[in-house]
Structures are given as C-alpha cells and as structure tokens.
Amino acid sequence: MPEPPALPPLRGELRADVAILGAGYTGLTAALELALRGQRVVVLEAQRIGWGASGRNGGQALVGYGCEVDELERQLGREDARRLFDWSREAVQAMRARIDRHGIECHWVEGHASVAIRARHERDLRANCEHLQRHYDYPMQWWERDTLRGQLDSPRYRAAMFDPLSAHLHPLAYARGLADAARAAGVVIHEQSPVTRIQRGAHAVLHTDHGSVRAPQLVVAGNALLQGLVPELERRIMPVGTYIGASAPLGAERARALIGNNMAVSDTAWALDYFRLSHDHRLLFGGRASYSALPPPGLHRVMQRRMHEVFPQLADIPLQQVWGGYVDITRNRAPHWGRLDGNVYFAQGFSGHGVAAAGLAGEVIAEAIVGQSERLDVFQRLRHAPFPGGRLLRMPLLVAAMSWYKLRDALW
Incomplete structure (x- = not known):
C-alpha cells in the first residue's frame, strides 16, 4: 500500500x-x-x-x-x-x-480451513470440530481428504475443519x-x-x-x-516474532487452482504454516515463529522451502518479499x-x-x-500466570519448551 x-x-x-x-x-x-x-x-x-x-x-x-x-x-x-x-x-x-x-x-473474503498433517492432528481436530458442533451450535464442517483436495491442491494434508464464517x-x-x-x-x-x-x-x-x-x-x-x-x-505475555512472505504474482487462473474457494488456511502443527491468496493473485505464506529476539537464520530461504513443500507445483515461484513483527502470547x-x-x-x-x-x-x-x-x-x-524465569531467563526457557513441541510434531 x-x-x-x-x-x-x-x-x-x-x-x-x-x-x-x-x-x-x-x-x-x-x-x-x-x-x-x-x-x-x-x-x-x-x-x-x-x-x-x-x-x-x-x-x-x-x-x-x-x-x-x-x-x-x-x-x-x-x-x-x-x-x-x-x-x-x-x-x-x-x-x-x-x-x-x-x-x-x-x-x-469468507472461509477458513484448519488442516491436519499427521494422524494425531487429525484426531484432535475432528474432536474439536464435533465439540463445537455439539456444544456451541457452530456450523463447523468436517472435510475428509478427498473433499479437502477438491478445494486445496496440496498433498500435505489429511483432513480439514472448515469454518464458513471466519474470513480473511x-x-x-x-x-x-x-x-x-x-x-x-x-x-x-x-x-x-x-x-x-x-x-x-x-x-x-x-x-x-x-x-x-x-x-x-x-x-x-x-x-x-x-x-x-x-x-x-x-x-504475563511473551513477544514472539512471526513472519510472512508474498509470492510473485501467479495470475488468477493459477492462484485459483491452488485454493479453489479462496479460503484462508492454517495447519495444526505447533510451529504452524498459514496461507491465503491476495487480491492481486499472490500466495501469502506465513510461519517460522521466533522465540528469541532475533529473526531465524536464512529466513527467506526457509520460508520459500516451506511454501514449496506445501505446494510443489510452485517450485518455479519465489517469495518476493518477507516481513515480520511481534505478537504477544x-x-x-x-x-x-x-x-x-x-x-x-x-x-x-x-x-x-x-x-x-x-x-x-x-x-x-x-x-x-x-x-x-x-x-x-x-x-x-480468566487467570494468567507470569512467564517463569524473569526478564533474563524467561525467553531461553520458552525457546527450550518450543523446541520440544517442534520435535514432537516432527516425530509423531
């Protein structure tokens, strides 16, 4: 802008x-x-x-x-x-x-899908979907792999919880x-x-x-x-760096072939990926959180690789810009x-x-x-405990905890 x-x-x-x-x-x-x-x-x-x-x-x-x-x-x-x-x-x-x-x-644009990578993620996601349907009267939809692939052209995901009311x-x-x-x-x-x-x-x-x-x-x-x-x-909060990139323009036809209904998407891994199409037919691809004061090394290269893992058909498409900032958790x-x-x-x-x-x-x-x-x-x-470790140790302790969650996502 x-x-x-x-x-x-x-x-x-x-x-x-x-x-x-x-x-x-x-x-x-x-x-x-x-x-x-x-x-x-x-x-x-x-x-x-x-x-x-x-x-x-x-x-x-x-x-x-x-x-x-x-x-x-x-x-x-x-x-x-x-x-x-x-x-x-x-x-x-x-x-x-x-x-x-x-x-x-x-x-x-309305529509959002939470997508599962592993069997454990799929079980948890489906239980959450059914809980929201039953106890919160929410019109959440469960999509098996074939339904999901009809809207999202990525081999990476097993199933989805589709929310028709959320938006981007x-x-x-x-x-x-x-x-x-x-x-x-x-x-x-x-x-x-x-x-x-x-x-x-x-x-x-x-x-x-x-x-x-x-x-x-x-x-x-x-x-x-x-x-x-x-x-x-x-x-009671921790600043966390998070990052997002914009691909080169794909054109309307190629962009819509990736996400047929133009929904936003995020996966359920602890170190999640999230993405959507922009109004000018780029793929906006986010992830790679940093739990220290420094951006991750090789940020542009790593994010581009992750985008290509989700969409192998974009192997010829680079990320043109990458930016980031802090959220509070x-x-x-x-x-x-x-x-x-x-x-x-x-x-x-x-x-x-x-x-x-x-x-x-x-x-x-x-x-x-x-x-x-x-x-x-x-x-x-709602009760909120402070982060342990004080100003000096709270960030290293959080980095260690996040490393465990990332390892768990990678192994099962």
Whole structure:
C-alpha cells in the first residue's frame, strides 16, 4: 500500500475523556466506539497507524481465541465459555458490518480451513470440530481428504475443519480504514509519538518527549511493544516474532487452482504454516515463529522451502518479499483483558489470533468505560500466570519448551 502522509506528532498538553496508547485494532476500535458514544478521545501511536501486529499479520479474521474452548471451559465453565465464544463469533460479524458502514476497502473474503498433517492432528481436530458442533451450535464442517483436495491442491494434508464464517482481509488496509472512521467521528490521533512514561492516578497521563495527554480513563493497547511501561502486564505475555512472505504474482487462473474457494488456511502443527491468496493473485505464506529476539537464520530461504513443500507445483515461484513483527502470547494462550487501578483498561495476549479478537477487545473496553462492564468482567476472570524465569531467563526457557513441541510434531 502507498504510505499516506503522516499525522502530526503530539506537541504540548492535551486533555481528553479517554487516552489510548496504540493505534492498532484494539485502540482504534475502542476509539471509534467511544467517539460514537460522545467521548473525547486522543490516541498516541509510537510509529504509524497499524505499524505493529495489526498491519503485519496474516489477515485471517477467525472466530475464537488463541486457546481452544477447553481452556475457557476449564477456567470459566461451559456456560461462560460459550458466551466468550459467541462474542468472538459476533466480533467477526461486527468487523464485516464496520467495513460496510465505513466503506473500508480491505478485500474481505469468507472461509477458513484448519488442516491436519499427521494422524494425531487429525484426531484432535475432528474432536474439536464435533465439540463445537455439539456444544456451541457452530456450523463447523468436517472435510475428509478427498473433499479437502477438491478445494486445496496440496498433498500435505489429511483432513480439514472448515469454518464458513471466519474470513480473511488486507490487514493494514483495515487498520487504516478504522483510523479514518475514528478521525471522522472526532478522534484525535498523533503518530510518531512514543509514550515514555505513564502517570497513573485519578487522572492518568501519557507522557511523550514533547507533550502529554491527561484523561480520567486510559486504554493500554500496546500489545507486545509496551517496553517497560506497565511491568505487571508485561510479565504475563511473551513477544514472539512471526513472519510472512508474498509470492510473485501467479495470475488468477493459477492462484485459483491452488485454493479453489479462496479460503484462508492454517495447519495444526505447533510451529504452524498459514496461507491465503491476495487480491492481486499472490500466495501469502506465513510461519517460522521466533522465540528469541532475533529473526531465524536464512529466513527467506526457509520460508520459500516451506511454501514449496506445501505446494510443489510452485517450485518455479519465489517469495518476493518477507516481513515480520511481534505478537504477544500468554502462557495458556487465552486472552488477557481487564483493568488496573479502576481507570486503566488493557487488552493483550491475543496469541496469534487477534484480528477479530482485538476488535472485540476494543468494543468490550469501550462498553466498560461508559458503564457497561458485564463482558469485560467475564474476560477478567480468566487467570494468567507470569512467564517463569524473569526478564533474563524467561525467553531461553520458552525457546527450550518450543523446541520440544517442534520435535514432537516432527516425530509423531
């Protein structure tokens, strides 16, 4: 996408009803919903709109959360787990309605398949499909190998759980469209305004090098990029690098021969691959998570090889671009949303499943700020343990754990 002119950085002192840190899906959705309810909102973004996970992700807007429903049931019971799941379903519908209402051009396409590589994956995936059909009244479909091959021309996969309601879209176009809608509703957004300090109290203050925003309500939507601003939140998430590439253009006929119904796809391995077609007939292929501060060695070469393993017929097609960024994961992969000090609201822990859920978080937080906290109260009951090892050891411990899961996927 062409880069639009930058919005001016913060200069001087501002007052608002609500201050928001971060111009990604959570912050922008909260800002839009609050402005439509008559609140004065100021958003501070350290870089550009959608610069973090909201603009770099694979564009898969999925029903559900980073964890399976059994984790929600274990903590909340099936009734409240069902409520959370239904809210995620409504969140995808709300995204589509928001796109239509505000005329956001972001290439929305419905349909997503979770695909199994090994027999163990197939058993687990089918059990999850049947559980969602039986206990959540969700129109999930089970596809055996022949049905799957009729839509996905790859020999790699055994079966699929097909979700007709989840979707995919151009992630940065959606983020920028949200920002345009929020600004049209009266929201003030300052780009290139990194927050250096948060002053908490009856009125929270976001400080930058050149100004400040004071407000009685604060939304922290920095995801994996808080960088020491709220330590009690950061202890409960881990930044994980994730990467995606775009192939050379395939042309409409060759692209549709790969994925006949134009669905998005992700496999069920621990170190998963995910992919979809773009509106200009490229294959977008993601994976290769990094659990350290460095990109994996030979990233472009490895991702291109993985793409060719999934689609051998693309052996002549290179990846033209590869990019990445950080997502935030919690230990149990469940969403971590709530409030601190009574007037500091936050949402984090999307665990690679945040395109639709981050918008839901923005809606839920906006409701709570204007006095309707029922949904946020349910999310806040989810418990989240900090990552072990403190700042020095938590990343090496996670790398060791991930190595075990990758080995298990490779062996059985």
